[in-house]
Amino acid sequence: MMYNHSLKGKKFLDFLCKCAKTKLGQLNSDCFLKDIPNDFFLEKYSVSRKKISSAIISLSSFISIVVFFSTIFFDVFATLLISIVVFLGAILYILRQVRKDYLTERMLVEQFSDFISNEMLLVFSSTKSIRLTIEYLSNGSYPVISKMASLMLKELNLGKQPEDLLNQFAYKQPSESLREFVIEIFIPLLRGQLYPKSSIKFESQWRLHTKFDSYLSQLEGKLSLFLGITTIIPITISMLLVILGFLNMFLVIFLPLIFFVLDLIAIEIFNSGKTTLLGGN
Numbered sequence: 001m002m003y004n005h006s007l008k009g010k011k012f013l014d015f016l017c018k019c020a021k022t023k024l025g026q027l028n029s030d031c032f033l034k035d036i037p038n039d040f041f042l043e044k045y046s047v048s049r050k051k052i053s054s055a056i057i058s059l060s061s062f063i064s065i066v067v068f069f070s071t072i073f074f075d076v077f078a079t080l081l082i083s084i085v086v087f088l089g090a091i092l093y094i095l096r097q098v099r100k101d102y103l104t105e106r107m108l109v110e111q112f113s114d115f116i117s118n119e120m121l122l123v124f125s126s127t128k129s130i131r132l133t134i135e136y137l138s139n140g141s142y143p144v145i146s147k148m149a150s151l152m153l154k155e156l157n158l159g160k161q162p163e164d165l166l167n168q169f170a171y172k173q174p175s176e177s178l179r180e181f182v183i184e185i186f187i188p189l190l191r192g193q194l195y196p197k198s199s200i201k202f203e204s205q206w207r208l209h210t211k212f213d214s215y216l217s218q219l220e221g222k223l224s225l226f227l228g229i230t231t232i233i234p235i236t237i238s239m240l241l242v243i244l245g246f247l248n249m250f251l252v253i254f255l256p257l258i259f260f261v262l263d264l265i266a267i268e269i270f271n272s273g274k275t276t277l278l279g280g281n
Contacts, residue, residue, distance in 0.1 A: 012097055016055055017045040024058035025051035032056055032095060036102050039172055052098065060090035080225055085257040092264035106174045108143045113175040116142060120186060130162040130190060163187060229266035234259045 019025065025047070032053040041049045064087035071079045088232060116137065123133045137149035152165050170182040238255070 008099075013045075013101055016052065016059070016094065016098070019047075019052040019059060020047045020055035025055045027057055029054045029057055032091075033098060036099070037172075037174075040102055040174075042219075049174055059094065062089050063087070063090045064126060072250075082257060085261055086151065089257070089261050089264060092261065092267075096264070096267060109145065109174045110177065112142050112145070113177040113181070115146060116140075116178060117181040117185075120181075121189075124186070130166075131156060134165075147179075148167070160230065163190060168189035194265045196202060226266045230263050233262065 018080040027049065031054050033049055040221075041047055041052055045052070064083045066084045068079055068083040068232065071082060080246055105150045119136065120133055120139070123136045124130065128134070131153070134149050138146055138153050142147050142149075148169060152169055156162060164190050166182055166187055170179045170187075172180065241255075
């Protein structure tokens with residue numbers, strides 16, 4: 001299976017896409033998911049990123065309104081705060097589901113990037129034919145890449161220039177490693193500006209090592225921030241309220257919701273940058 005996403009998450013995303021194709025997706029808002037290419041939504045869901053963002057706002061607003069009118073008989077101020085928290089929590093939850101689906105696909109493609117790069121070098125070095133190289137990819141059963149290669153082969157048969165097709169392929173496909181390989185190594189090789197040799201492999205390994213070091217440094221900072229938001233801040237707030245004697249029934253109900261939203265925000269911060277590291281635009 002190409003997408004290793006839970007059945008529950010898949011059903012929810014299908015529901016979100018159906019909503020995006022209705023009036024719920026007509027708010028003309030593109031404030032979310034800008035780190036995910038619009039082509040991903042068009043190819044997988046047949047709906048634009050802007051409509052998905054609009055549907056997220058509409059659904060979150062609807063849930064918030066339902067909560068507001070369901071609890072308004074308790075206390076208007078408390079109900080308003082709870083509705084705001086529910087609205088933010090719903091947005092963060094939906095964003096997490098969409099981003100999880102995207103990252104699952106990107107991680108899967110990234111796993112094959114080195115193998116695909118080596119195969120492209122081998123086939124082109126042996127045949128000197130860009131057509132045979134693309135045809136080999138289309139028959140390789142690679143996630144996402146083989147389908148894109150099939151479309152590229154059709155356009156090549158219609159007379160489009162191989163270099164233009166490779167450039168489009170490099171920027172549309174999800175793997176950052178494969179993108180750099182096509183642009184910096186394969187296209188120069190196609191032009192005759194580069195010749196396959198051991199230094200190419202060394203350069204790729206060095207680039208991978210550099211990116212891994214960068215990822216580790218980002219991970220350390222994000223772990224510290226994640227720990228602070230999910231643990232230190234809630235414990236500090238709770239202890240201060242107990243010491244100062246400000247605890248009441250309203251705070252007992254409201255604080256868990258606040259901490260839940262903080263957890264969602266921490267998860268979004270922790271996940272931010274993954275799309276770039278794993279091949280996003």
